[in-house]
Amino acid sequence: MSKNDHSFDTRTIHVGERPEFLEGSRNEVVAPIYLSSTYARKEVKNPGFFQYSRSQNPTRFALEQRYASLENTAYGLGFASGLAAEATVLFALVKPGDHVIGFDDLYGGTKRLFHQWEENYGAKISLVDASQPENIEKAILPETKLIWLESPSNPLLKVCDIKAIAEIAHRHKMLVVVDNTFLSPYFQKPADLGADIVIHSITKYIAGHSDVIGGAIMLNDKTLYERLKFCQNSLGVVPSPFDCYMVLRGLKTLSLRMEKHQSNALSIATYLENHPKVARVYYPGLKSHPQYEIGLRQASGFGGMISFEIKGGEKEAVEFLESLELFTLAESLGGVESLIEHPGLMTHSSITAKERELAGIKDSLIRVSIGVEDKKDLIADLEQAFGKI
Ligand SMILES: Cc1ncc(COP(=O)(O)O)c(C=O)c1O
Known part of the structure; x- marks a missing residue:
C-alpha cells in the first residue's frame, strides 16, 4: 500500500501490515514479531534484504513504512527512544565548530543532550524564542547548520511558525x-x-499506552536518509522487534485517541482558565494563547497537553499534585491515562534553575497530559485537589 492510496485513518491501520507484505506463503493479518537476530543467505556474495537485525528487521521494517506514510515523507527510521533519534541527528550532522539554533522551550532532556554536544564535541548551541521567527534570523551565524524546533513546545506550549x-x-x-x-x-x-x-x-502519543520507549525520524531527502540510516546502524540505537509490534498495534487507534485527548483537553483548559486558584493556563487551543492563530493555520488540532501556573509557588503546586487521586503523578505524556507533573522538579530538572527561569518555567508550573477518561471524572479530581490547598 503506497502512502497516497488511502486517508490517514486507514493508513494508521494498514501501512506495513497488509498480508501481501509478508513474503511467500505467510498471510498473517498482524505483522509477526520477528525475533531472529540474523538471517541466512544462500550465496556468500548475495546477502538479501534482511541480514542482521540491527541493520534491518521485518517487524521494524513494517513500522518504518508506517512512520513514513503518516508523516507524508518518503522515509521513516525507528529508534530505541526519542533521545536516541535526537542523538543520531546530532551525531550525523553536527561537527565541532558547527552551530545549532534551538527553541528556548524544548524538552529538558533535549537541552541536556545539546549541552553534552557543546561540552564534549565542540558544537555551539543558541536557544532563542522561536515563536518570533525574526529571533531565528538574528541568531544565524555563518556556521549555523540546524534549527531545532518543537511546536507546541515542552512545557510552555509555545507555537512557532514552521513554514x-x-x-x-x-x-x-x-x-x-x-x-x-x-x-x-x-x-x-x-x-x-x-x-x-x-x-x-514514540513513547508518547504514537505508542499511546505508556508501555513502550521509542523514537522515530521521518524525512524526504534520500542522501540525508542514507546518512541517518548508516548512523542508526553504526550506533546500534534500534528498537526491539517486540517494541515495534507494540507501536504498530498502538498506532491503530491514533486518530480515535487524539480526538478524545483534544476534546477533553479543551474542556479542562477552559475549566482551569476560569478557576480562581489558577494564575495562567497554557493551551494552544484557547483563544487567549498568544500564537492561537498560527496553531490554527499550520495544524488541524491543538492536542492534549496543558500547562498551568497555580496561584502561590512550589509549596502549593506540590500540595495540589499530591492531593490528586485519578491523575497519576508521573513523567511522560501521551498515554491513554491522564498524567500530571511538576516540570521544575521532574521533566525539566536536568537543566539549571537559571535556565528554567530564563525559559519562563516557574516553580508554580504544572504540566498535564490529558488522557481519554471521562472528562467529568478528571475535572472532579482537579476540583477536589484544588480544595485541599
Ligand atoms: C517533546 C519530547 N521530545 C523528546 C523526548 C525524548 O523522548 P524519549 O523519552 O522517548 O527518549 C521527550 C520525552 O519526554 C519529549 O517530551
Whole structure:
C-alpha cells in the first residue's frame, strides 16, 4: 500500500501490515514479531534484504513504512527512544565548530543532550524564542547548520511558525528539525510545512499506552536518509522487534485517541482558565494563547497537553499534585491515562534553575497530559485537589 492510496485513518491501520507484505506463503493479518537476530543467505556474495537485525528487521521494517506514510515523507527510521533519534541527528550532522539554533522551550532532556554536544564535541548551541521567527534570523551565524524546533513546545506550549522558519532556514542553506511529539502526525505534518527532519518520541502519543520507549525520524531527502540510516546502524540505537509490534498495534487507534485527548483537553483548559486558584493556563487551543492563530493555520488540532501556573509557588503546586487521586503523578505524556507533573522538579530538572527561569518555567508550573477518561471524572479530581490547598 503506497502512502497516497488511502486517508490517514486507514493508513494508521494498514501501512506495513497488509498480508501481501509478508513474503511467500505467510498471510498473517498482524505483522509477526520477528525475533531472529540474523538471517541466512544462500550465496556468500548475495546477502538479501534482511541480514542482521540491527541493520534491518521485518517487524521494524513494517513500522518504518508506517512512520513514513503518516508523516507524508518518503522515509521513516525507528529508534530505541526519542533521545536516541535526537542523538543520531546530532551525531550525523553536527561537527565541532558547527552551530545549532534551538527553541528556548524544548524538552529538558533535549537541552541536556545539546549541552553534552557543546561540552564534549565542540558544537555551539543558541536557544532563542522561536515563536518570533525574526529571533531565528538574528541568531544565524555563518556556521549555523540546524534549527531545532518543537511546536507546541515542552512545557510552555509555545507555537512557532514552521513554514516561515523553514523559509528562513532554506534561504541560508540550513536544515530544520521539528520534534512533532506533542501533536503527532494526526494533527500536524511538519514535513508538509517545509521541515527537513521530523522527530518523535514514540513513547508518547504514537505508542499511546505508556508501555513502550521509542523514537522515530521521518524525512524526504534520500542522501540525508542514507546518512541517518548508516548512523542508526553504526550506533546500534534500534528498537526491539517486540517494541515495534507494540507501536504498530498502538498506532491503530491514533486518530480515535487524539480526538478524545483534544476534546477533553479543551474542556479542562477552559475549566482551569476560569478557576480562581489558577494564575495562567497554557493551551494552544484557547483563544487567549498568544500564537492561537498560527496553531490554527499550520495544524488541524491543538492536542492534549496543558500547562498551568497555580496561584502561590512550589509549596502549593506540590500540595495540589499530591492531593490528586485519578491523575497519576508521573513523567511522560501521551498515554491513554491522564498524567500530571511538576516540570521544575521532574521533566525539566536536568537543566539549571537559571535556565528554567530564563525559559519562563516557574516553580508554580504544572504540566498535564490529558488522557481519554471521562472528562467529568478528571475535572472532579482537579476540583477536589484544588480544595485541599
Ligand atoms: C517533546 C519530547 N521530545 C523528546 C523526548 C525524548 O523522548 P524519549 O523519552 O522517548 O527518549 C521527550 C520525552 O519526554 C519529549 O517530551
